[in-house]
Amino acid sequence: MELLKRYTTTILILLIILATVSFRIFAYGDLRLSVGYADTPSYIESAAEPLFSWKLFAGKRLFTTNLIYKLANDPVQCPLLVMSNPALGIEVDRIIQPCFENIALLQNILAIFAWSLLAWTISRQLKSPIIKIIGAALLLTFAFTPQIAEWDYILSPESLTFSLYLITFSLVVEIGFRAIQKPDPFSSNDLRFLITASMIVFTFWVFVRDVNLYTIIVTIGLLALLKMFRTVRQTKMLIILIGILVGIFVLGNKSASDSLRATHYPLEHSFDTYIFPYQQRVDYMKNYGMPERDSDEFESWFDSQATKTFGLFLITHPGFVVTTMWDNTFYFESDFEQPYYRTNEIHRRDFSYRIGQFLHPETPAIYLIDLLILVAFVVKAIRFRQPQMFVWTWLAAWLFFCSFVTLFLTFWGDTVGTRRHIFPSVEMFRLYLWIFVLPHLDTSILTSSANSQDAHSVT
Helix, strand or coil, X not given: CHHHHHCHHHHHHHHXXXXXXXXXXXXXXXXXXXXXXXXXXXXXXXXXXXXXXXXHCCCCCCHHHHHHHHHHCCCCCCCCCCECEHHHCECECCEECCCHHHHHHHHHHHHHHHHHHHHHHHHHCCCCHHHHHXXXXXXXXXXXXXXXXXHHHECCCHHHHHHHHHHHHHHHHHHHHHHCCCCCHHHCHHHHHHHHHHHHHHHHHHCCCHHHHHHHHHHHHHHHHHHHCHHHHCCCHHHHHHHHHHHHHHHHHHHHHHHCCCCCCHHHHHHHHHCCCCXXXXXXXXXXXXXXXXXXXXXXXXXXXXXXXXXHHHHHCHHHHHHHHHHCHHHHCCCCCCCCECCCCCCCHHHHHHHHHHHCCCCCHHHHHHHHHHHHHHHHHHHHCCHHHHHHHHHHHHHHHHHHHHHHHHHHHCCCCHHHHHHHHHHXXXXXXXXXXXXXXXXXXXXXHHHHHHHHHHC
16 A cells, blocks of 8 residues: 555556557547658658668668658559649648558657657656646646647658657756766766667757758757766766757768759748849849849859858848748747548547647637746746756757747748748747656745745744
8 A cells, every 4th residue: 555655656657657548549530540641752762762871861861761661662552542723722631551551650650659758758757746746747748639649640850850859859868867866977878878879869860851951059058068067977877968069060061962852942932932033132142142033043052152152141130030021920820730531530539639629729818828938947947056956957948949840941941841841940940849848837836845844844
């Protein structure tokens, strides 16, 4: 009985995970169901490159999706039977497709595992039993409502973007809180294993979408800040990690430039929208070497210089950036309801969707709230200098700035399919609220409890 009482909170959290995972598995239909969309054939085509060739990195699509879509790389045995095209009003039913059933199953299993791991890991680091239980329930409800769960059945990179990052984030949470409990943390085998695992998963995540590559800059910057801690300064692990990240960034940048996947097609759309209709902006580009659009030299310049020049244009025109994003705030407060397949057979779909609306706030205020949460962490970390608060602050900064970088780059990098492209980043900002409000509540409850006990002892 004493043992049961001791582990009551843990048992309740495991029951919550079991119940919500069961709902996720049975409510949305067979995990092998899938539907393709306009870009799915390009993933199949890109995956046809030889396994150990440079083209698997520098293809039309990225390394991770190229690996996964090798499961459906036989045009005879693996026909793409259903494709949706919302732009043309084509919305279909999901079906179990030969070979693609394995990809859909992989996406669903990874998603269920990633969200469960996140809920378990975050709840483990909280102290108050009630906040632990509420946190696990909140995070899993956020994940398994239609706003997120329905995307796991679409043959696109959005599901993998969530799953691989959340697994990485969960592992980093474990690394951070285990490290502060040991005088020489990086000498322990368990931490070395977790660091290795997190780097592997993070690398796969980086090679899902080109914009993910630039979160490496954020990660290196935040890792460098750890040099202020004595236990970190005394180890070579930090230098090794930064060196690996630099190597991954160079590899990703080289593969993107060789394939032109991040410039030739997406950036053309941005130039068509933001540059070519305006003579002053065209003149700005010409000052940086852009030839006439109909000249023979234009394609060569665009492939090699357009990304850098467009980036410089955005940096030097902050007013344009702010006003354009302000005029398009409807993207950032979208409901992100998937438009690719019919949902008639999904169990209690309307009820689940309404619950999701509470946890996926469709308002731009979420970005300000998240920023205030981050500022509150920074203030607490400086004021109280507690190891746990430093870890929470680092994690909050990492998720916030990774989400910001990917959101900014996806918005400006392509004007076609903007809503789908920014979906993972916007939802990460919404998730941010529920992850990081929990430790604030946790410390508030513990402080109130301690103050009450002190007052009681005095009286």
